[in-house]
Amino acid sequence: MMKVPFTAKEYRQLLELVHLGMWAVTGYQGEDTPIAKRYFELDQKLLGLAEEAGCADLVEKRDDGTLQPAAKLAEEDRVRDLQSEFQNDVFWHELVARLADRDLAGQEGRRTIDTPGVERPPTTDEKLKKIEEGYWKEFEKNDLANVILLRGGRG
Numbered sequence: 001m002m003k004v005p006f007t008a009k010e011y012r013q014l015l016e017l018v019h020l021g022m023w024a025v026t027g028y029q030g031e032d033t034p035i036a037k038r039y040f041e042l043d044q045k046l047l048g049l050a051e052e053a054g055c056a057d058l059v060e061k062r063d064d065g066t067l068q069p070a071a072k073l074a075e076e077d078r079v080r081d082l083q084s085e086f087q088n089d090v091f092w093h094e095l096v097a098r099l100a101d102r103d104l105a106g107q108e109g110r111r112t113i114d115t116p117g118v119e120r121p122p123t124t125d126e127k128l129k130k131i132e133e134g135y136w137k138e139f140e141k142n143d144l145a146n147v148i149l150l151r152g153g154r155g
Helices: 008-026 032-049 077-110 123-142
Strands: 059-061 067-069
Touching: 008 032, 008 077, 008 123, 032 067, 077 123
Parallel strands: none
Antiparallel strands: 059 067
């Protein structure tokens, strides 16, 4: 068995990482997914060491006897800020990628037949990257100010 000594501060940071990791893994799908179950026992083991590490106030027992991060840990400003920043980054990356995919699909539908002797057309990845760069420039400059949602329409 491997023994790794942690100070209370280091263990607290480890609990933050474990909480953030499980938060990302369970995400919007909950704890009953195969991926969440894969990490559950390790999560419980690390949370179970809290008292021994001098961090009992960071963990609490659920009604079913399993452990979870206490509000003191889960609702800490630093943890909430990391979660918020992560969600914001995911939103922007997904928005750019999906808009670029949509635009490329529209362009591909309108594409004309290749003309012999003409320079090779850009690859799909090159086209996507160019479209994504355009969206990144727009969003960095204007945020969502120029985004218009067409209900029931297709952009």
